[in-house]
Amino acid sequence: MLEVDSIKISVVIPIYNVELYIERCVRSLMEQTLENIEFIFVNDCTLDKSMDILQHVLEEYPARKKSVKIIEHKENRGLAAARNTGLNNVTGEYIIHCDSDDWIEKDMYEKLLRKALKTCADIVVCDFYDDYIGYSVVRKQPFPQESQECIKRMMNGELQCNTWNKLIARKLYERTKIYFPEGVNMWEDVSTIIPLCFHANIVAYVSEPLYHYIHYNTGSYLTRMNQSSLYNLIEALELIEVFLKEQEVYQQYAGNLCFMKLTVKLNLLLGSKGEQQKKWNNLYSEANIYIWQSTYISIYWKLALQFAALNMLFLFNIMAQLGKVLRSIKSR
Known part of the structure; x- marks a missing residue:
């Protein structure tokens, strides 16, 4: 060797x-x-x-x-x-x-x-x-x-x-x-x-x-999530989809890809409001059936995504605001 x-x-x-x-x-x-x-x-x-x-x-x-x-x-x-x-x-x-x-x-x-x-x-x-x-x-x-x-x-x-x-x-x-x-x-x-x-x-x-x-660099890309970052998530996901289709294996990974779509959708909804939030809530509807199968997303955010899937964004937003308060308390 x-x-x-x-x-x-x-x-x-x-x-x-x-x-x-x-x-x-x-x-x-x-x-x-x-x-x-x-x-x-x-x-x-x-x-x-x-x-x-x-x-x-x-x-x-x-x-x-x-x-x-x-x-x-x-x-x-x-x-x-x-x-x-x-x-x-x-x-x-x-x-x-x-x-x-x-x-x-x-x-x-x-x-x-x-x-x-x-x-x-x-x-x-x-x-x-x-x-x-x-x-x-x-x-x-x-x-x-x-x-x-x-x-x-x-x-x-x-x-x-x-x-x-x-x-x-x-x-x-x-x-x-x-x-x-x-x-x-x-x-x-x-x-x-x-x-x-x-x-x-x-x-x-x-x-x-x-x-x-x-996780405590307030200037990092992860902590500076903005509209550009959210569009980046959509672009990155599209690149993966295109790659899988080019390799002719899209169907083999379609179900797994839905878990990524849920992660992206959660970030999109948390980072937007009003008409933009409604628009993004229509994305990746095919992934909604996988909400409760995800092992990566917590039960709290699964419930929030379920409300969003039912077009009950007002309940999603209540949970989002409560989530901010809970994270603030935890970080003290």
């Missing part, structure tokens, strides 16, 4: 307004036990001091200097475009993404690479931590070896479609010509990982949480 130090991996790190978090992220990258790593930082025209902090931290790791690339976007192009810029500049045999407000365990990349070399997997996945203020929750991600089952579980909401806990063989990107959909900055990973998994020959799993996904 090949030695891990003879194989290079490339890490793509988009940067945009993360000055409060980037130092911890960069230190966790620079202190990886794996030596042969290429770090590609993509500055998507950040408006804060993120790049100054990055440069300052890098000075403390001179041994890593030759392994670092910093690429500057001339204009803000969004998360998907930043990921693609990174992909277009990688030289490693394996590729992984890291969000610059998160951080990783020191041996994450070594463990993922060892698993990849041992199993000849195209994709290696690990568990991760959901980090909140004061506590963390381990999220198990037991990806099966069969790509078909992986896709179904991701669509069902049982497994996550994040890019940052998945080491992917560069040859898989090259063979499939799959890139992130530029302009789609919410669920851009969903519309990319599902096609990549579809084409993967082997998927391997490391049963250990190695990535820390933080």
